[in-house]
Amino acid sequence: MPRTSVAAAAPCSLPLGPLFPASLRDTVEIQPFFPFIMKSAEEENYNYASSNLSASLSLGVMNSSLSTSCHGIQSSNPIISIIPSASHSSGYGGNPENEASGYYLSPNIRPNGAPLESPRIEITSCLGIHSGNNQFFHEGDVEESIPKRTLSTATLNLPNVDTYRDPSCLSPASSLSSRSCNSEASSFESNYSYPCTSPLNSPWQSPCVSPKTTEPDDGYHRNMVACNLANSPRHSPSTSPRTSISEENWLTAPNSRPTSPFKRKYNLNGRQTSYSPHHSPTPSPHNSPRVSITEETWLGNTHQYTNSAIVAAINALTTDPIDMNDGIPIKSRKTAIDHTPNMALKTEPICDEHDTLSLATDLPSEDYYHIRKTMPCDQYLSVPQHPFHWAKPKNISPTSYMSPSLPALDWHLPSQSGPYELRIEVQPKSHHRAHYETEGSRGAVKASTGGHPIVQLHGYLESEPLTIQLFIGTADDRLLRPHAFYQVHRITGKTVSTTSHETIISNTKVLEIPLLPENNMKAIIDCAGILKLRNSDIELRKGETDIGRKNTRVRLVFRVHIPQANGRPLTLQAASNPIECSQRSAQELPLVEKQSIDSFPVTGGKKMIVTGHNFHQDSKVIFVEKAPDGHHVWEMEAKTDKEMFKPNSLVVEIPPFRNHRISSPVEVNFYVCNGKRKRSQYQQFTYLPANVPIIKTEPTDDYESAQTCGPMNQGLSQLSKPYYSQQILMPSDPGSCLVSGFTSCQQRNTVMSSSPNSSPKLHDLSTSSYNKCISNPGHSHPGLPQPTGGVPTVQEVPRSIVVHPSSPEQSSHIMLQPQVSLHQSSSCPLGFQQTVYPNSPSSPVPSITQEPSYLQPCSPTHSSVMGQQQHQQQKVQRNESPTTQPLSLPELHEDNNHNLAPIPVTIKSEPEELDQLYLDDVNEIIRNDLSTNNVHT
DNA sequence: ACCCTGGAAAGATGC
């Protein structure tokens, strides 16, 4: 099939797929989302930053920053081509509607809050690109802006690559992975100074360099040459970092697949010295979703420059120019073979194409390698980058063109906005054995009920059909994003009733499914299978930090773009419950899907029904309370009712908590254990005080007033209000009002946020504690502010994903994360984790309502993730110093400012005798706090 | 013949 040539595609025209309503198509072209995007990206950074790494902002933040920029690149490189339209230009940086731009731009001026002891990178970034005037998008400006940019240097701390992985967990969090930049950063030695401080030398420049050229390839080529002049292997081979494989070698190397993909040979540098690409039977995006530069994006679809590209570019300014190269997949087992035919179909002369491709991909790559080569600590595998990538036959679909104007796949979006709500009516089964490329399809994902998952868009009354996008997302503790090791696989056949169209967006396969009014905007997802990519393939990908081993859980992520009157499509997103994709896990590991009770008084004794899979009669249910450092402070095996045992359900008697005198809810975990190393994910459970901890009644008013303070509160208010009252009433019958996991999440969230109810026990106001917490941040969590200057520590990331009954309502409330991010971002421009102190003036908070399309970044949809995050947040707050104020409720804190007491900060297990001592003091503090709040409000 | 599945062998990796 002939591929759309670069020249053929009109850069300024972003045709949407046929499935897209004309209105949407129209709007997409001219609507700038960039401010949002930027914000989202930034938010995400924060989220990630805090999630994996310990409180120390340094690593975590860096991590996120880098990752974002990198992955932002996905579609990025090409930033320029798209910009032709003036309307576009206005979109980027300059949308006055919100503070996004400013907020987003802030990263450039990030204060270096990172601890010096952490490895760091001196990054030269270009200011000015954020001018907010879209200079980015004006061709002329773009070109001119480069030299004009002011160089700024930011010192970023290097993320600890492995920190995110919980050694004890079944599955590693799926990574920042694709946020390849992380790895990039991590591979750099501290204080390493890039040789290329000039923007011109940075691959990042490429996007800025060849905007909409009539001769994309040439222009690109030219620019790349200019940018990479000295570093190009072609031009100066000596600079090539590749020690063992030259491009030529690579190209001429046999394509035969190694006997075993696992048998990797490394040279002294730890790089893989030899590598044979494997020809996969089926084309699949091997590139990390975050990886952005592919032949497709660079050359095949130069017009496909997306906002994310711009975001990436901007982010790059704050991080590392080298990151640009992350987008270039260097590993591709099957590339050569697959592409040969593909190339032949191209409209451009093959030789030209080839050259261009090679140049396009190699230059940045080499540049990258060159830089890396000089680094003392090179942890990267030197995998030759093949100029051709896996075939992407479907990528030429017009539909894919819409991606440029739509939010990147790893942006977090709400499932609900205004009257619209994207809801997963029928959740997929918790297990689905993914198939390898070497296998035949293993069929479509099914629903636990026997049918197939169903997604429905509520509130949409137009007659215009829409399109549902589906891709495979992560299901780990971190935020949702395309899964590096899994791709959606289109299922066809007589058994499939739903038509679908496969496309690739930013190297992630996306299934597009029509959403028709005649079907009540409901789609039965019987056409989506899951393809497993070899770990070795993905892990070898340059910049890929994700670990495939045991990273076998995914979620189905659905998106819908709703045309809006203002021309800006509203994008909603919903993610399914986690799906275990490995064969073994599906057969052996217990999996908890639901629990009848999420919280109960410390006295325990109540029966809780745990439903899931692979339960045995001798399955044990262990309750665990974890200390900040991940150690188990308390473990208790719950009694299970053997007689009531079923393979998919267990009846468990909630064990009494170790401390019956808690005055505020204490969150613990439990898991089902079928034997050694056969444990389910951690599930959340909250112990409630035996007696209702009603310290005072004002909080309600205060809290509500606080919620009305800022736009950001909206999501939170929904989240919190219910709980607040619940908490008061809870003791009567916690179980009755806390059934769904989500409810519990809300509760937890609120609990930690609504200081007034916090347990004195959990408040360690002592200086010693405070310091202790700071110096020993045990946990870092997504979206959570980390204590500035803290030392990063490896956090145990229990891969606890609570499978909540998916409730749209609930989902929609899960806005905590994004909001946190927003707030955080706004207050911490640099992306460095900056603790938001209660009494710190609040930064302007972008109004969610103003920009429903993207301002609600956090996907409410990933209920499980959110639940975890919230859970984690609570833990952090509970365990860490007061400085780690939960950002979840910024307004609340603002209102509460001057008083840190209400925030649970420690989980220290102290003698119960101390409880009362604390209680009195804390109560007093809380009263004062509340009084203060009242005055303020 | 092809798709879908379940099972399991063989190899890879981690403890």
Next chain:
DNA sequence: CCGCATCTTTCCAGG
């Protein structure tokens, strides 16, 4: 370094 337990990937066979 070895052995064992796990985990991943490929193969096989049957419906």
